[in-house]
Amino acid sequence: MSRALPLVLAAFLAACGDPVHADAVEALGPEADGVEPGPLHRPGQPCLTCHGGKGPGNMEFSVAGTIYKYADSSEPLANAVVKLVDQGGPSTIVGTNCAGNFFVQRVDFDPVFPLWTRVKLGSIDIEMSTPVFGAGSCAHCHSDPPTESSVGRIYVAPAGTELPGGSCP
Amino acid sequence: MSSPLSRATTAWIVCAGLFGCAGPADEQATITPAPRRESFPPVADMLHSHCGSLDCHGSRARNLRIYGINGLRIDGISGTGPTTADEYDATYRAIVYLEPEKLSRVVADGGRNPERLSLVRKARGAEEHKGGTMAPQGSEADRCLTSWIAGALDAPACALAAEMSPPEGF
Numbered sequence: 001m002s003r004a005l006p007l008v009l010a011a012f013l014a015a016c017g018d019p020v021h022a023d024a025v026e027a028l029g030p031e032a033d034g035v036e037p038g039p040l041h042r043p044g045q046p047c048l049t050c051h052g053g054k055g056p057g058n059m060e061f062s063v064a065g066t067i068y069k070y071a072d073s074s075e076p077l078a079n080a081v082v083k084l085v086d087q088g089g090p091s092t093i094v095g096t097n098c099a100g101n102f103f104v105q106r107v108d109f110d111p112v113f114p115l116w117t118r119v120k121l122g123s124i125d126i127e128m129s130t131p132v133f134g135a136g137s138c139a140h141c142h143s144d145p146p147t148e149s150s151v152g153r154i155y156v157a158p159a160g161t162e163l164p165g166g167s168c169p
Numbered sequence: 170m171s172s173p174l175s176r177a178t179t180a181w182i183v184c185a186g187l188f189g190c191a192g193p194a195d196e197q198a199t200i201t202p203a204p205r206r207e208s209f210p211p212v213a214d215m216l217h218s219h220c221g222s223l224d225c226h227g228s229r230a231r232n233l234r235i236y237g238i239n240g241l242r243i244d245g246i247s248g249t250g251p252t253t254a255d256e257y258d259a260t261y262r263a264i265v266y267l268e269p270e271k272l273s274r275v276v277a278d279g280g281r282n283p284e285r286l287s288l289v290r291k292a293r294g295a296e297e298h299k300g301g302t303m304a305p306q307g308s309e310a311d312r313c314l315t316s317w318i319a320g321a322l323d324a325p326a327c328a329l330a331a332e333m334s335p336p337e338g339f
Contacts, residue, residue: 085339113301116335130239131333133300135224141247149229149241151248 024049025056040099040168043076044068044144044153046137047103062110064103065138067096067119068155069163074144076100077156079164080121086111098168121163124156200269202276204318206261211327212317213237213252213260218331219303219310220292221260223247226300233267233288235260264288272318280319289315304330 028045035041047064050057063084067077078098085091092109096102114131135141138154146152157163217237221227227240227247234241236256239248243255265272271285283289287296293311294302304310310330316323 083339085336087336089336091339114333116339118339127335127339130218130222131335133220133222133225141223146246146248148243148245148247149223149227150246151223151239152246 018054021049021054039097039101039103043099043101044074044139046139046143047101048135048137048140051103052136053106059103060106061103061136062106062108063115063132063136063138064101065142065154066100067102068100068153069157070159070161071152071155072159074153076167077119077121077163078167080119080124080156083118083120084109084111085116087114088112119154119156121156126156200265200273202273203265204272204276205320206258208317208322209261210252210257211322211324211331212313213257215310215313215327215330216260216264217252218333220300232263234263275318276320280315280321283315283318286318289318 028042028049031037031041043066045066047061051059051061051064053060067080067082069075069077076096076098077100078096080096080100080102081093082096082102083091083093084104090109090111092104094102094104114133116128116131118125118127120126141150142152142154143150144153213235214237216226216235217240221235221237221240223240225231226233226235227237228234229241236243236259237252238250241247242249243253243259267288268286275281275283275285284293284295289311290296291298291300292302292304292314293306295306304314308330309326312323313327313330316326
């Protein structure tokens with residue numbers, strides 16, 4: 001009986017889980033029609049909700065997000081380069097895919113905040129005006145629409161600017 | 170079975186009880202002595218750049234909320250327009266009502282031993298703080314905050330601390 005107690009306790013705790021995390025995952029809603037779970041799914045959502053180490057996403061990210069072409073459009077910015085530099089100097093560079101998504105696995109880059117970021121595409125080179133202090137999901141602060149608690153989506157150019165195309169097949 | 174007199178007495182007791190329990194309205198609440206609101210904006214700007222991003226104390230989920238241009242706004246869209254007087258007021262209240270009695274004692278003591286305040290200890294990294302050490306003891310940010318509490322604002326330190334630069338080569 002005494003040997004079984006830890007197992008019973010562990011099973012009980014596992015069943016309880018983390019209700020706050022479970023609610024956050026559920027609030028993201030279902031996958032979009034025709035988009036399988038993977039690198040192209042759920043653009044604009046807070047990636048680390050599922051990929052922050054608590055699941056249900058398998059890969060754990062340290063930083064991830066979505067870059068758009070314009071503030072008022074959901075056109076993704078493909079092939080942009082995102083540079084991340086942490087407080088101590090280590091940096092990493094990652095590209096956006098056809099959904100505008102980028103992600104950095106924690107095993108590859110585990111930054112010490114604050115974290116400075118910039119986005120480059122051709123002659124466009126934009127540095128984020130403030131560092132990131134702790135949230136690895138860009139959408140934590142860059143959700144759409146802009147509000148008192150959000151600066152809106154990450155975008156690189158004013159509407160009407162000619163930018164390279166690129167959409168997912 | 171109550172007489173008019175006992176009803177009046179009961180009503181009086183209820184009223185007295187309610188007034189006795191109620192705290193002062195926000196705008197009436199005072200802390201004496203308190204750091205000066207007039208000299209607070211440079212301190213708020215420093216706090217905003219070090220602590221007030223939307224993923225830290227610029228979040229509505231936090232009890233210590235710091236308002237400002239690149240973070241949480243009272244009314245409007247984050248990132249647009251300079252920090253307003255109302256936002257400085259809101260941040261001031263958030264700071265001074267964290268530990269009002271302790272803050273008053275530190276102010277009354279001319280700012281001596283500011284580490285009595287959780288705000289200072291957390292900023293210095295002397296107490297558990299999710300954001301880590303944001304204002305090491307003796308840094309410009311630390312001098313900005315503690316000089317304001319002491320009633321002798323070090324404005325140049327605040328201005329220097331409000332500028333956060335990326336690492337070399339970025």
